Amino acid sequence: MSGAGMSSAVNGDPVLEIRGLCAGPEEAPILRSLDLILDRPGICVILGGSGSGKTTFLRLLNRLDEYRQGEIRILGKDIREFPVPELRRHVAMVFQNPVYFPGTVRDNLDIRREFGEAAVTEDRMKELLSLARLEDSLLDRNVSVLSGGEQQRLAFARSLLNDPEILLLDEPTSSLDGRNRDAVLRTLRDMQSARGNTLLMVTHRPEDVELLGGRTVYLLDGAFVQDPEAVRQRIEAGR
Amino acid sequence: MNGFDPAIITWTDLALAFLLILISLGVSSLFKLKIAGPMFTGAFRSFLQLTLLGYVLQFIFGIDRFWHFLLLLSAIILFAGYEGSRRQLLKIPGYYWMQVSVIAFSTTVVMGLILGLILDLEPWFNPVVSIPLAGMTMGQSLNSSSMLAKTLGTQIQARQQEIELRLSLGATRWQAVLPLLRDSVHTALIPSLNSLNTVGIVSIPGVLAGALIGGMQPMVAIKYQIMVMYLWVSGTTLACAGMALILARTFLNTEHQLRRDLLRQSPGTSK
Numbered sequence: 001m002s003g004a005g006m007s008s009a010v011n012g013d014p015v016l017e018i019r020g021l022c023a024g025p026e027e028a029p030i031l032r033s034l035d036l037i038l039d040r041p042g043i044c045v046i047l048g049g050s051g052s053g054k055t056t057f058l059r060l061l062n063r064l065d066e067y068r069q070g071e072i073r074i075l076g077k078d079i080r081e082f083p084v085p086e087l088r089r090h091v092a093m094v095f096q097n098p099v100y101f102p103g104t105v106r107d108n109l110d111i112r113r114e115f116g117e118a119a120v121t122e123d124r125m126k127e128l129l130s131l132a133r134l135e136d137s138l139l140d141r142n143v144s145v146l147s148g149g150e151q152q153r154l155a156f157a158r159s160l161l162n163d164p165e166i167l168l169l170d171e172p173t174s175s176l177d178g179r180n181r182d183a184v185l186r187t188l189r190d191m192q193s194a195r196g197n198t199l200l201m202v203t204h205r206p207e208d209v210e211l212l213g214g215r216t217v218y219l220l221d222g223a224f225v226q227d228p229e230a231v232r233q234r235i236e237a238g239r
Numbered sequence: 240m241n242g243f244d245p246a247i248i249t250w251t252d253l254a255l256a257f258l259l260i261l262i263s264l265g266v267s268s269l270f271k272l273k274i275a276g277p278m279f280t281g282a283f284r285s286f287l288q289l290t291l292l293g294y295v296l297q298f299i300f301g302i303d304r305f306w307h308f309l310l311l312l313s314a315i316i317l318f319a320g321y322e323g324s325r326r327q328l329l330k331i332p333g334y335y336w337m338q339v340s341v342i343a344f345s346t347t348v349v350m351g352l353i354l355g356l357i358l359d360l361e362p363w364f365n366p367v368v369s370i371p372l373a374g375m376t377m378g379q380s381l382n383s384s385s386m387l388a389k390t391l392g393t394q395i396q397a398r399q400q401e402i403e404l405r406l407s408l409g410a411t412r413w414q415a416v417l418p419l420l421r422d423s424v425h426t427a428l429i430p431s432l433n434s435l436n437t438v439g440i441v442s443i444p445g446v447l448a449g450a451l452i453g454g455m456q457p458m459v460a461i462k463y464q465i466m467v468m469y470l471w472v473s474g475t476t477l478a479c480a481g482m483a484l485i486l487a488r489t490f491l492n493t494e495h496q497l498r499r500d501l502l503r504q505s506p507g508t509s510k
Contacts (some may be wrong), residue, residue, distance in 0.1 A: 084495040089409040115414045
């Protein structure tokens, strides 16, 4: 486990512990009293239809938004006890549409230099590209000419810059075609296996669940439910 | 100066000068620009406001009390805040006071230097000199800072994914928004920088023209104009930097989160 702030909290605590999590206004809640415990590193997929609160859930874990009620603990520590930038180094997020900074792949992987930090070494960049199944030769390629699949893989590589314990993935395959989608999911699975961290992905595609494996949780109208069929029907109805 | 009496201009002359506005109204009508209304209102307002200012200045120039000077400046700043608010696309809570603060800040610093260090006036705030200079500083500060606010608001709205990506990579709110602040301040300062480079060659600024017509010796008028140019640039830089910092604090909270609630509102019509 990396990061000085976290190492003291490890000692057998669950990777992620969520209790009674509520978000959105009381009269029209987006998330309703969610409970979820991930005891150890691994893959967890949250399957839910459009508007079920998947993205909101991930944004709360990354503290991009605030929750109204409940508790989120990462490795035993309440996320509100972390300085927010430090928390985000432990809990990284990949957004639904690949977002990139103008410039080359190298510029994107060396983005922390803009934050006044040391430059990322060439070896580290190559290691990150390799984890995301991208060729070293792409380092000096402009990101705008990469394919959608390559841009999404670059987003994975970049999200690993801080060596996060938890990687949040917001429908990372939604903008990809079938072949690219399967390849990207396999990359994610291999990345998790190589790094031994926790992947928490939300998706509306039951096929993603089968391909990625791991634990599956079902989200319906802002609540975790035990009935996969109800969620699948809602997804089908929305297609 | 060659027997010219600047006081020859009459109210009748001004009424005839309105023909110049009629030319613009004609062009607007010909090309259906739909700006005849605002142009007519603007021409009328500028006439009214400047006439009123003339009477106020006649009064102010006749007295030597500091609190009169201060009262007039405060009134102009409060009005400038209102003007700045009207120009914004996004309705930012407390924007009026943000605008008032940056204009007051830039004017205080610039006028403090001019009155305390550069010019040796009697009394030290001599309104004949300080009111026009402060008025120009405030006008420039208003224009540049409201333009900055408009640009920055639009930029943050358009680039919110990029900002949140920086935040999610562990950037602080300042680090996340810094590239946008730089771009916006740069854009807002371009007119001032351009005027620094073209003054005297491409354009004769209004201050210089007014001073020359008013009978001032050319070299004396030029010295004032040079000071005014420097005053413009420092005033606009301070106002833009101040506004950029205030807006960054408004759009990104202390928890390093982007206030998406401020960006969701549908933009109004630019005025």
